[in-house]
Structures are given as C-alpha cells and as structure tokens.
Amino acid sequence: MDSTLLSSPHSSETSTICDVGGAHENQHEIASRFWSRSLKKSEKYDKELVDTWQGDADGILIFTGLFSTTVASFILESYKTLQRDSGDATVALLSQVTQQLSAISNGTSAPAPSPLPPFHASSSSIRINVLWFLSLCLSLTCALIATLMQQWSRNYLQMTQGQSSDPAAQARLRAFVFHGVSKFHMSHALKMVPLLLHISVFLFFVGMVEFLFPIQDTVAFVTLGFVVAMACTYALLTILPLACLNFPYSTPLSPLVWSLTNYPAKALSGLHWLVLAAIRFWSAYKWDFKHWRDALEDTTFSVPLFYYQFRAGLKKRLASQAVQAEASVLGRQLIWELDGAEDVHEIEAFFEGVHAALVVNRDLRPVVKYLVEHHTLLSFRFQCLFDSCDASLPEPIRHHRALVGVRALWDAFALKPEDHSLRLLLGAPFEGASAMSWTIAMAPLLYHDERNVAAAARCIQAILASNAVTKVLPEDAADLGTLATLVAPPPSLEHAVRDLDSLRANGGLIVLVNLLADLAAPLRAGGPLSEQIALIASEVVPWLSPPWELRGRIEPAVREAFSGVCEGVYALVNGPFLPKRPGTPSVRLSLQDPGPGPVAFSKLVEELRALSSFVSDEPQLLQGASFPS
Numbered sequence: 098m099d100s101t102l103l104s105s106p107h108s109s110e111t112s113t114i115c116d117v118g119g120a121h122e123n124q125h126e127i128a129s130r131f132w133s134r135s136l137k138k139s140e141k142y143d144k145e146l147v148d149t150w151q152g153d154a155d156g157i158l159i160f161t162g163l164f165s166t167t168v169a170s171f172i173l174e175s176y177k178t179l180q181r182d183s184g185d186a187t188v189a190l191l192s193q194v195t196q197q198l199s200a201i202s203n204g205t206s207a208p209a210p211s212p213l214p215p216f217h218a219s220s221s222s223i224r225i226n227v228l229w230f231l232s233l234c235l236s237l238t239c240a241l242i243a244t245l246m247q248q249w250s251r252n253y254l255q256m257t258q259g260q261s262s263d264p265a266a267q268a269r270l271r272a273f274v275f276h277g278v279s280k281f282h283m284s285h286a287l288k289m290v291p292l293l294l295h296i297s298v299f300l301f302f303v304g305m306v307e308f309l310f311p312i313q314d315t316v317a318f319v320t321l322g323f324v325v326a327m328a329c330t331y332a333l334l335t336i337l338p339l340a341c342l343n344f345p346y347s348t349p350l351s352p353l354v355w356s357l358t359n360y361p362a363k364a365l366s367g368l369h370w371l372v373l374a375a376i377r378f379w380s381a382y383k384w385d386f387k388h389w390r391d392a393l394e395d396t397t398f399s400v401p402l403f404y405y406q407f408r409a410g411l412k413k414r415l416a417s418q419a420v421q422a423e424a425s426v427l428g429r430q431l432i433w434e435l436d437g438a439e440d441v442h443e444i445e446a447f448f449e450g451v452h453a454a455l456v457v458n459r460d461l462r463p464v465v466k467y468l469v470e471h472h473t474l475l476s477f478r479f480q481c482l483f484d485s486c487d488a489s490l491p492e493p494i495r496h497h498r499a500l501v502g503v504r505a506l507w508d509a510f511a512l513k514p515e516d517h518s519l520r521l522l523l524g525a526p527f528e529g530a531s532a533m534s535w536t537i538a539m540a541p542l543l544y545h546d547e548r549n550v551a552a553a554a555r556c557i558q559a560i561l562a563s564n565a566v567t568k569v570l571p572e573d574a575a576d577l578g579t580l581a582t583l584v585a586p587p588p589s590l591e592h593a594v595r596d597l598d599s600l601r602a603n604g605g606l607i608v609l610v611n612l613l614a615d616l617a618a619p620l621r622a623g624g625p626l627s628e629q630i631a632l633i634a635s636e637v638v639p640w641l642s643p644p645w646e647l648r649g650r651i652e653p654a655v656r657e658a659f660s661g662v663c664e665g666v667y668a669l670v671n672g673p674f675l676p677k678r679p680g681t682p683s684v685r686l687s688l689q690d691p692g693p694g695p696v697a698f699s700k701l702v703e704e705l706r707a708l709s710s711f712v713s714d715e716p717q718l719l720q721g722a723s724f725p726s
Contacts (some may be wrong), residue, residue: 132264139271143257147250150287155249157243157290161236167235168301175229175308178222186222221307223495224515228304235297253278256440292349319357343419405471428467435468435478441485444478445498448505460675464513469509475522486538499538507553511629519553519633523560532583535561543615551625552619555612556633558585562608563640566601584608593652602650605641606712612637613665631701637702642711651712659712663705666698 140550257271267544278284302324309317314328331348338347339355378384378392431451451468454461469475482502485510486495510519535557542554562583581594584604593603611621 129264132268135268136264136271139268139275140258143254143271143275146284147254150250151244153287153291154243154246157239157246157294160294161240161243164298164301165233165236165240168229168236170230171301171305171308172226172233173220175225175304179218179226189699195240199376220310225304225307228300228307231298232300232304235293235300239294239297241291242287242293246287246290249283264699269703270334288349288352295331295349306451310531343422363718380538423465426464427461431464431468432471432474436474438478441481441498444482444502448482449501452501452504452508458634463506466512469512469522475509479523483535483538485534487534488537492541495538496541499542500545502538503542503553503557504547506557507549510553511625511634519556519560523557532561532564536583547621547623552630554617556630556637558583559608559612559634559637563605563637566604566608566641580604585611587611590652590654590658593655597654598647599650602643602647603652603655605643606651606655606659609634609638610655610662613662617665635701635704638701642708648712654710659709663709666702666705 145219214707252272256274306321306324308319309320334346334352335348335354338344338351374392381392435444435447438447455465481504482498485500490498506519506522510520539558540562541552542550543558545551545554561584564642566580566584580600583593584600584607586594586607590603590607593607594600616630616634617632
C-alpha cells in the first residue's frame, strides 16, 4: 500500500499548528523584549526626574531650617508689642500704693485706685508682626511641602519601577502613573515652592525695615537701601532671561512672566495687523470695500515675528535662538571637546562626526571655520591620529582611521584655504617611524573613489616628502632608505637618490614631478577642487628647492622631468598637454577641453618660475605664461 495513504490526514494540519505555535512563541519573546527596552528607557528618565525633585527638596529643607530659626528669634521680640507690658502694670500698682501710704501718713483719705487705661497696639507693631508671622508660616509651609516632595518621589518610583513578571503590564502601569503626574502638573506645582520661599524672605525684609525705624533712623535707612537694591536685582534676574535667553541667572517668576506676555503679544500683533491692513486697504484699493478681504490677506504675513516669538513659548524660542547663534558659540564647545580628547579613538570619533555633520548640514561651515582658526590644536590632533596608523593596526581599522583623518583635514582646509595652508594644518612630521606611519596610512587612499580624498592623500604624501628633503641632516644617513621611500623616485630616477647629497639635490624635484603628474586629472578637471590642489602645490614648491651648494648634483634626467612639469603647467593655462612621469608618454589634451582657468594657477606658475630659474641656467621655462591681474 502506498505510504502516502497511511499518513494521517491531519498530519499537515498538525505541522501547521506547530509552526504557528512556534511563531507565536517567537512573537511573544519579541514583544517582551520591546516592552523591556521601553521600561529601561523610562526608568532612566524617571530616575533623573526624581533626583531633580529630591535635590530641590533637600535644598529647600536646609534653607527653611536656617531661615525659620532667624525669623522666630525676631518674633520673640516683636510679639510682646501686641500686648500690654507687664512692667507698665507693675509701675501703675506701685504708684497707687505710694499714693495710699502718703495719704495715710498725712491723715487724709486715700484716693480711689484709677483703672489702667485700655491697651491698643500701635499700627507699626501690627504690621511688623503680620509680616513676620506670615513669613514664618510660608517658610514652614515650604518645609512641609519639601518633605511631601520626598515622599511623593519615593512613591512614584515604587509604583513605576515595581518588579513584575509581565513587562507589558508594568509598562501600562508606568504610563498610567506618569500620565497622572503630567495631567496634574506635578513638576510645575513643585517649582512654585521656591517662589513661596522667596516671598517669605521679602516679607521678613520689609518687616525688619519697619521694625528698625522707631529704633534708629540711620540703621533703618541703610537696611532699606540694601532691601531696595536686592529687590531691583531680583527684578532684573526675572526679566533679563526673557531678553537674553542664554542668560544663566533666573528666578521662579521668569517662566510666569514669560507666559503672561502671551496675551499682550496677541493683542499687539492683532492691532499691528489691523493697522497694516488699513494702510494697504487705503493705498492699494482706495477704500473699495469689495477688496477688504484682499487687504487682510496681503498683510497676513507682514506682522513682525517679534510678537510670535513671545507667543511661541520660552523653550521653543530658546531652541530657535540656539540655531541662529554665532558660529563661535558652538565652535568653542567643539574646541573644548577636541582639546579634552586624549584617546585616539575619541579623536577619530570627533573628526568623523565633524565630517558627517558637514555632509548633513552645510550651515555648520561657519562653525568649522571657527574651529580652523585654532590650527595649532587641529594640527596636533591630526598628528596623533595619523601617527597611530602604523603597521600594528589591522588593515580595515587603519584604512578607516586614515580615511576619517583625510576627510576631516580636507574639510578644514577647503573651508578657508586662503588663510590656513594644508601644510600648516597638517604639521606633517619627518621623524622616522612617525613619517612611515603616515605613508602607510595614505597608501590605500591614493586611489579612493572620492576625488578629494585621493587628492588630499597625494598632497599629504608630497608634504611628508618635502619635510624629509628639507629637514634631512648629515647624521640622518642611516635613514636613507626611509627618506627614499618618502620621495618615491620612479625606476628611471632611482640612481638620483643613491646617497644623502644626491637625495637633498634631486629629492625635492622628484617629489614635485610625481605630485603634479599624479594629480594631472583633478588639475585638468577644473572647479574648486582643482583650484585647491593648485594652491596646495604652490605652497609645497618653495620647500622642494635644493640647497644652493648642491645645484651641481642635480641629475640631467631630473632636470628634464622638471622642465616637463613646467611645460605641463603652462599647458594647463594655454592648452597642449599635461605633465607626465619620467619614462611615460605625454598625456595629450584635446584643444576643445576647457582648462581650469589661469587665475587659479597663477600662484603655482609663479612659484615654478622662481624654482626653474634657480635650478636651471637656461632661460626661464614659464616666461611665456601671462595671467590676468
């Protein structure tokens, strides 16, 4: 019998049910992880919120304890003025006894004792005690509320962070409790406690001035002057944060005053709009009532934004003004972060973030420009980053770190190339292992897909080599292999750097030939990148000049290659061909290809003209190139 006939008709259905059950179990785990992540984020927020409440409560309790003691000591003296002084009654009784004894001694009848006059507390005493007792009551009330704040905070944490086997149920409980906190404005209510405490302090000051005037005028006036000065300062601290939103000093009244400006702002903006509409109605439509709606629509967006800034709310206006702040504000923060980054990973993360921020938001260019002004710090951090790109790092990590550094370096240079040269920003080293680390880091970037990265890597290599050529000393003969690696002569010119003197005589020219030959394509392309590369090359050329006493050691082949470079730059201005590496055919250009323009290359041609006249006894090779002013 066929085995398929023996199989249960419900086997496929059972398998499906098992699959559904497994999928259901998997979804249950995913949902549980989702609610657990939500609870974890909520716990962090709740902990910070409760810490704020408890910190405020602790400060209030400490202050109210000291302040209440001070007020109570004054009340002990002032409340006595609200009742008859027992000493006055004693004096009156003694006076009556004296009169009676005198009458008895004289044999006359004693006068009837006169009753004590009714007692009335002075209005000054009443005002003083009202102010001080009210101050004490407010202070003790603040202490009571602060104690309740601590209890409310503990209860909130216990309800929102209770242990439950069901994360979904715990998340519902937390959301329900937090909704009550938000609905009944618990945070706003707690912010009113410091305001009550401030009112209590001012009531005490006013009562103290009133208390001093009957005693001594000079002391009273001095105290009054201090209280007035303090009140004015308090008023300024309340108002100034509304005009200067990053003003760090404020009072509990500042948000209240800001919210109260909403209504005048609405009224004034509406009145301003009506005035503008009336002017438009008269000037454009000559009081033609058929167009009164057009006049209103024409002036809808003419009302100044000044009114809407007050109506937007304090936090929204603060965020808006932070975006519009000067570049130096955020620039100082970036400098502080970069200065505090001591670990190479932190430096790498910083430069990667700056590049990403520029890509996402080009409006940050002024901020990075401000950062470039501190080129010494940037140079030091770039050195730390590239020095770490040695052979000990895995290839992917080294490649990523070098790419991050080159991108950030090019971003910094491209923002302000006329003021800060790439060489100044780079601060490239010459010392042995450090220079080799830089060379290893640049090698994989020479053929990067991003043209600016590849161009920057080649320029950095040229600056490294120029440092090597210009800073070499006789005692550096042992590093001849490292120096030759940095110069990178082609096979046809390896004999030109066989010893230290020949390296010093020919190395700089070989570096220049290689640089301009490798950058032929981006130089030819034109645009900002071509201009920046020409500017970098013009900065490097003066550092590649051989020593005067070694001009005779320049090899003919090197001199010929350098002549080709000069002719190639002239061709970029006037058209026939580009520079070439020694031993390779010339790269011919079509005469229809537009060049990048002579203005961008004028400085480079001037530097090459000066160098050519120095290394050659022949007529200057670029004498025919002319440039507009």
